Each structure stands twice: as structure tokens, then as C-alpha cells.
Amino acid sequence: MFIRIENSSAVPVYRQIVDQIKYQVANGSLRPGDRLPSVRELAKRLPVNQNTVLKAYDLLAGEGLLSRRQGDGTFVEDAPSALKKSQRVRQVSAILAQAAAQAVHFQIGPTELHDLLDREIQTLSRGGQTNE
Amino acid sequence: MSEPGGEIHVQQLHKRFGRHEVLRGLDLDVPAGSIFGFLGLNGAGKTTLIRMLLGLLRPDAGHCQVAGLDPRTDALEVRRRVGYMAENQTMYAWMRVGQLIHWLARFYPTWDPTLAEQLRRQMHLDADAKVGTLSKGQASRLALLLALAHRPRIVILDDPTLGLDPVARRDFLRDVIGHLQEAGVTVFFSSHLLYEIEPICDQVAILHDGKIIKSAPVDKLRESVKRVVMQPKEGARLPSLASILDADSRDGTWALTVENVEAVRGPLTSMSRDGLRLVDLNLDEIFEAYVTGRREELHA
Numbered sequence: 001m002f003i004r005i006e007n008s009s010a011v012p013v014y015r016q017i018v019d020q021i022k023y024q025v026a027n028g029s030l031r032p033g034d035r036l037p038s039v040r041e042l043a044k045r046l047p048v049n050q051n052t053v054l055k056a057y058d059l060l061a062g063e064g065l066l067s068r069r070q071g072d073g074t075f076v077e078d079a080p081s082a083l084k085k086s087q088r089v090r091q092v093s094a095i096l097a098q099a100a101a102q103a104v105h106f107q108i109g110p111t112e113l114h115d116l117l118d119r120e121i122q123t124l125s126r127g128g129q130t131n132e
Numbered sequence: 133m134s135e136p137g138g139e140i141h142v143q144q145l146h147k148r149f150g151r152h153e154v155l156r157g158l159d160l161d162v163p164a165g166s167i168f169g170f171l172g173l174n175g176a177g178k179t180t181l182i183r184m185l186l187g188l189l190r191p192d193a194g195h196c197q198v199a200g201l202d203p204r205t206d207a208l209e210v211r212r213r214v215g216y217m218a219e220n221q222t223m224y225a226w227m228r229v230g231q232l233i234h235w236l237a238r239f240y241p242t243w244d245p246t247l248a249e250q251l252r253r254q255m256h257l258d259a260d261a262k263v264g265t266l267s268k269g270q271a272s273r274l275a276l277l278l279a280l281a282h283r284p285r286i287v288i289l290d291d292p293t294l295g296l297d298p299v300a301r302r303d304f305l306r307d308v309i310g311h312l313q314e315a316g317v318t319v320f321f322s323s324h325l326l327y328e329i330e331p332i333c334d335q336v337a338i339l340h341d342g343k344i345i346k347s348a349p350v351d352k353l354r355e356s357v358k359r360v361v362m363q364p365k366e367g368a369r370l371p372s373l374a375s376i377l378d379a380d381s382r383d384g385t386w387a388l389t390v391e392n393v394e395a396v397r398g399p400l401t402s403m404s405r406d407g408l409r410l411v412d413l414n415l416d417e418i419f420e421a422y423v424t425g426r427r428e429e430l431h432a
Contacts, residue, residue, distance in 0.1 A: 005331055007327045007328060007330065007331060008327045008414050008416065009414060010411075010412035010413055010414045010417075011412065012350075012351055012354050012355075013330065013331045013350075014351065040314060043309050043313070044306055044309050044310045044314075045306075046331065047302065047305045047306040047308075047309045047310075047331070047332060048309070048331040048332060049167055049309070049313065049331065049332050049333060049334060050309065050313050050314075051334055052331065055351075
């Protein structure tokens with residue numbers, strides 16, 4: 001599992017870890033049943049505070065994306081999201097709102113924006129990395 | 133995790149050098165087992181405080197407690213319980229690494245030779261190398277080794293990454309997480325590079341004008357400090373709210389850096405023509421707002 005922390009980012013470190021794990025699960029580079037590095041291991045590797053990694057893992061476990069088995073480790077879950085549909089929609093809407101604002105700013109029309117979104121979804125399902 | 137009073141507890145500390153009042157009523161609490169980032173501009177008084185914590189300098193007034201002891205009366209005992217790595221630490225250049233380790237061991241009753249040897253190997257330090265020939269990165273690792281080998285319960289690092297290249301810096305932070313956080317040691321880490329220490333800290337405190345102007349967990353700081361961008365209504369006047377750290381106006385738009393978003397959301401929304409746009413800030417920007425923020429009178 002590759003995680004990259006951007007130090008001067010306005011995105012909090014635990015968020016960066018959460019987002020990157022979600023992306024890797026979405027594009028299939030992390031699969032259900034895969035074991036994640038231990039909190040200590042990942043903390044040392046990045047390097048970030050252990051509590052930050054713990055916070056990210058706990059958050060993902062709370063959303064049902066990971067399961068933490070006592071004494072055994074942290075695994076990617078197969079189960080459907082533990083969040084309510086409305087909560088999931090709200091989270092995605094917030095991100096799309098930003099994308100829509102950027103599109104307007106860069107004069108990218110609605111059709112083109114839809115195409116771009118379709119393309120990203122296809123890239124994910126092919127297991128690809130983000131382009132550009 | 134934290135015990136009452138904390139591993140380092142400072143109350144109303146004052147220190148003056150001649151006419152220059154460096155510390156003017158500094159309060160600080162460092163929870164046991166935490167990695168605590170101590171931030172301040174160069175010359176803000178970070179090293180002055182650290183020297184007082186170690187009993188190397190006497191405060192004019194106020195009180196501090198380190199590992200349950202008063203450094204004014206128990207300096208020697210404090211230094212046995214605290215590992216200290218000074219800014220630009222000078223070591224005996226003519227000694228060999230192994231000799232220096234061996235020589236220092238005699239000053240500490242709790243020195244652990246097995247740990248010292250293990251750290252030396254992990255840090256890839258050649259026992260036969262002359263201290264004077266080490267690179268800056270190697271020298272800082274050696275200084276860290278010397279600060280750790282007597283198994284202190286608190287480690288004080290005074291701007292330890294100063295002068296290190298990015299690779300050596302990253303390795304150093306990795307050692308802090310790997311050797312110190314894992315062992316449950318309390319780490320007090322002073323720096324002027326905020327973005328660098330943020331990922332490894334539980335909590336940060338900002339020293340400015342001789343006082344701690346903010347002390348908070350890193351995530352809390354990021355969640356509560358935001359930039360608010362808004363278009364004020366005709367004739368609106370910026371209220372003087374304590375939580376506004378910085379205010380700037382350009383082309384009919386206000387950009388405000390606020391400390392407690394939720395407290396000002398109401399009053400600001402009622403003054404805005406288009407609602408509020410909230411922008412996340414990185415730690416450098418947050419630090420800047422606290423240290424150099426200007427609360428100007430703004431009129432729409």
C-alpha cells in the first residue's frame with residue numbers, strides 16, 4: 001500500500017490517509033481481505049504520529065471499509081458501507097460541489113464535465129491510477 | 133493518557149535579560165506520552181524556556197515542574213530523567229563515536245549499553261568514525277542516540293532538524309516515531325518549521341510575545357481555524373470579535389481568518405450578501421495568522 005503525505009497541504013494528515021485508502025479500495029489496488037500495515041508500521045514509514053494513523057483506521061472502520069481484528073490486524077472489508085445512504089450522498093455531494101465550482105471557473109461546460117466524470121469512473125473500474 | 137499536571141508543567145514563567153523581557157507569564161502543560169510541538173519564530177524564547185526546564189537558567193518569577201521535579205532545586209535529577217538534544221549541539225570532535233558513547237555512559241546511572249549499541253547499529257553509525265568527520269545528519273542521529281540511551285521519560289529536542297537536508301530530516305522524524313512514541317516517551321519538540329512537525333505531533337503550542345498564545349491538538353486547530361471569504365452588505369462594519377485573527381479587504385471582498393468558525397458564523401452570515409465561503413488553511417497559514425495577524429477595522 002502506497003500512501004503519500006503532503007506536508008504543506010491544507011488537508012489534515014488523517015484525511016489524506018483516509019482519502020488515499022478509499023481511492024485504492026475503489027480502484028481495486030486494495031482488495032477485500034487484504035491486510036493493511038499495522039498502525040506502528042505505517043506511522044513509522046510515512047512518518048506520522050501513531051495516533052493520526054489510528055484515527056484514520058478508526059474512521060474507515062466506522063464507515064465499514066476496514067475491519068480491525070484484535071491482535072490480528074486491520075483488513076479491507078467486503079461488507080456494504082456502514083454509513084446511511086443519505087450520509088454517503090452528502091459526502092459525495094460535497095466533493096462534487098467543489099468539482100462543479102472549479103468547472104465553472106475553468107469554463108468547462110456541463111456535458112464536458114459529465115464526460116470527464118464518466119471517464120474517471122471507467123479508469124477506476126479498470127484499476128487505473130488517476131490520470132494527469 | 134495525560135496525568136494531572138502533565139510531564140512538563142509551567143506556570144506564569146517570567147524571564148528578562150537586561151531590558152529585554154523574553155518570557156512574560158508563560159503557561160504550558162505537556163501531557164505524558166504525547167509528542168508536543170513547540171512553535172515560535174526565531175528569537176521568540178524557545179531555547180530560553182528549554183534551558184529553564186533543564187535547570188540551566190533561573191526564572192525571574194513563576195514555576196515549572198518537569199517529570200514531577202522542580203528544576204531549580206533538583207536540576208541534576210531532572211537531567212537524569214530528561215534526554216536533551218540541543219540546537220546545533222557541539223560534541224567532542226576528536227573522539228570516536230564508540231568512545232563518546234562509552235564516556236557519556238558514566239554520567240547516567242540508568243544508561244543502557246545494550247540500547248545504545250542497538251541504536252548505533254539501527255542509525256548506521258560507525259563506532260570507529262571520528263565525531264568531527266560525521267555529516268550533519270549522522271551527527272544529529274548521534275545526538276539523538278545520546279539523548280535516548282539513558283532511557284529518559286521525557287526527551288527535549290531543540291530545533292533538532294535545523295540544517296538537515298530533506299532526506300536526513302525525514303529519517304530523523306522516523307526515528308522519533310519509531311524509538312520514542314513506541315516507547316511511550318514524552319517528546320517536547322521545538323521548531324520553527326511547522327509543516328514539518330505537524331504530521332508527527334499530537335499537540336502544538338505557539339509561543340509569541342513571551343506567552344503561549346495558543347495550545348491545542350493539531351486536528352482541533354485545523355478544524356477551528358478557517359479563512360472566511362465574503363461580500364459584505366452595503367455599510368457593513370466588521371464587528372470586533374475576539375475570534376477574528378486577521379482581516380483583509382480587497383475589491384469589496386473580505387477575507388477573514390477566524391479562530392472559532394462556529395462562534396462567528398451567525399454574525400458574519402447576517403452581514404454577507406452571498407453567504408460565507410470557508411477555506412481550509414495549512415499549519416503555516418494558521419501560525420502566521422496568530423503571530424502576525426492584523427485585526428483592522430473594515431467598512432464595506
